[in-house]
Amino acid sequence: MHPKTGRPEYLVGSGREQILDSNWTDISAYSFNWKFPTEKNEALLDRIIKASSNPGDLVMDCFAGSGTTLAVAEKLGRRWIGVDCGKLAIYTMQKRLLNIAESKSLRGEAEAISKDEIPRYARNDTAKKKYGKQCKPFTLYNAGLYDYKMIKELPWEQYRDFALKLFQCRDERHEISKIELDGYLGADSVLVFNYQKYKDTMMDRGFIDDLHKYLGDKISRRFFIIAPAASVQFLEDYIQKGKTRYFILRIPYSIIEEIHNRGFTKIKQPVSEMDVNDTVDAVGFDFIQVPTVECKYYLDKPKNPDLLNQKTKECVIEIKKFESKILSRKPLEFKNLETLSMVMLDYDFNGDVFDLDEVFYAEDLKKNGYDVRFAEDKVKRQIMIIYIDIFGNEKREVKTLKDFKK
Numbered sequence: 001m002h003p004k005t006g007r008p009e010y011l012v013g014s015g016r017e018q019i020l021d022s023n024w025t026d027i028s029a030y031s032f033n034w035k036f037p038t039e040k041n042e043a044l045l046d047r048i049i050k051a052s053s054n055p056g057d058l059v060m061d062c063f064a065g066s067g068t069t070l071a072v073a074e075k076l077g078r079r080w081i082g083v084d085c086g087k088l089a090i091y092t093m094q095k096r097l098l099n100i101a102e103s104k105s106l107r108g109e110a111e112a113i114s115k116d117e118i119p120r121y122a123r124n125d126t127a128k129k130k131y132g133k134q135c136k137p138f139t140l141y142n143a144g145l146y147d148y149k150m151i152k153e154l155p156w157e158q159y160r161d162f163a164l165k166l167f168q169c170r171d172e173r174h175e176i177s178k179i180e181l182d183g184y185l186g187a188d189s190v191l192v193f194n195y196q197k198y199k200d201t202m203m204d205r206g207f208i209d210d211l212h213k214y215l216g217d218k219i220s221r222r223f224f225i226i227a228p229a230a231s232v233q234f235l236e237d238y239i240q241k242g243k244t245r246y247f248i249l250r251i252p253y254s255i256i257e258e259i260h261n262r263g264f265t266k267i268k269q270p271v272s273e274m275d276v277n278d279t280v281d282a283v284g285f286d287f288i289q290v291p292t293v294e295c296k297y298y299l300d301k302p303k304n305p306d307l308l309n310q311k312t313k314e315c316v317i318e319i320k321k322f323e324s325k326i327l328s329r330k331p332l333e334f335k336n337l338e339t340l341s342m343v344m345l346d347y348d349f350n351g352d353v354f355d356l357d358e359v360f361y362a363e364d365l366k367k368n369g370y371d372v373r374f375a376e377d378k379v380k381r382q383i384m385i386i387y388i389d390i391f392g393n394e395k396r397e398v399k400t401l402k403d404f405k406k
């Protein structure tokens with residue numbers, strides 16, 4: 001419809017256009033450049049992003065995987081946000097974006113498209129020119145992950161702020177019967193238990209009794225207290241006093257079920273390449289707890305058949321102990337090495353950003369006695385090793401060849 005005359009208008013093309021079916025057979029769906037299972041072809045995202053956005057727009061991929069959407073959005077001058085709960089995905093996309101200059105240009109940008117070249121996307125992967133530009137600055141943000149050690153060391157006001165935000169409470173100080181309260185959850189009052197001020201006081205039944213004595217007839221059916229798990233002496237999630245339930249929101253043992261009315265499940269990291277795309281349940285609630293890792297580092301005769309006739313030796317990281325510290329409501333029992341998900345290596349760590357070079361999955365490592373092996377000559381100056389557990393917690397180490405020669 002013409003905006004002024006209101007007359008119907010017809011799109012007149014050059015005659016070379018092709019109407020797309022809903023099944024795009026002219027583009028191959030997958031690519032295999034980043035050793036990530038189910039990596040999509042950049043040509044596919046090129047078409048989707050061009051069809052649905054303009055330069056400068058914000059493109060978001062909540063299942064970003066190897067980061068195809070982000071790389072293509074970057075090349076097409078869009079801003080982008082990528083989300084993924086998998087560590088392999090996070091480090092793959094970080095690497096991909098840091099090295100985007102070396103990757104291929106999108107065909108449309110790189111080369112003139114000849115008239116008879118339909119479908120033009122079919123050969124997208126063969127674009128020869130490199131993209132050549134660095135990625136615009138970006139940041140890697142850990143959403144919903146909190147370092148528990150840091151929380152304990154936080155000044156009170158910051159801890160209070162964290163506690164309220166963690167349980168999505170409204171920060172609104174108010175007083176009932178001269179008792180200072182911190183905010184609201186829905187319409188109900190919230191108290192953040194000041195364990196720093198009352199170091200020797202425990203959250204026990206007597207504490208709830210006292211609270212009830214003053215507040216009982218002035219509050220409604222629910223009252224919330226946020227407290228560190230270690231300072232709570234009873235096991236119940238709430239204590240009933242008269243008509244009021246006093247809910248204890250433990251940090252880190254949570255009663256998230258009570259609030260969100262859903263089960264408490266943790267994100268699990270894969271232990272083999274096959275699992276990388278398994279659907280996982282995410283609740284966005286976890287604490288960073290660095291796993292305990294003990295290894296032996298040495299040089300050995302190569303086991304890799306390709307290296308047998310060469311002079312080079314193999315570096316070996318023999319993982320002796322791997323234990324996760326898990327914070328959950330129910331005690332979880334895992335044997336040594338059972339919670340290892342994968343080991344990632346950056347062979348030429350620049351001292352700043354981890355740039356993933358190789359991944360060793362726990363399932364493969366188990367078959368050779370948990371030895372991570374790689375050719376000695378891969379090590380440039382220093383390597384970074386990241387050990388990841390199935391809950392996504394990391395232990396990082398920097399090593400040089402000297403550490404393997406000791």
Ligand SMILES: C[S@@+](CC[C@H](N)C(=O)[O-])C[C@H]1O[C@@H](n2cnc3c(N)ncnc32)[C@H](O)[C@@H]1O
Nearest residue numbers: 038039040063064065066067068084085086089
């Ligand atoms: C099929 S892959 C995406 C591949 C991507 N398009 C590419 O080109 O590489 C799906 C991704 O979604 C992630 N994922 C699955 N469930 C998720 C969730 N609940 N939250 C965030 N990411 C999730 C997986 O870790 C995986 O990396």
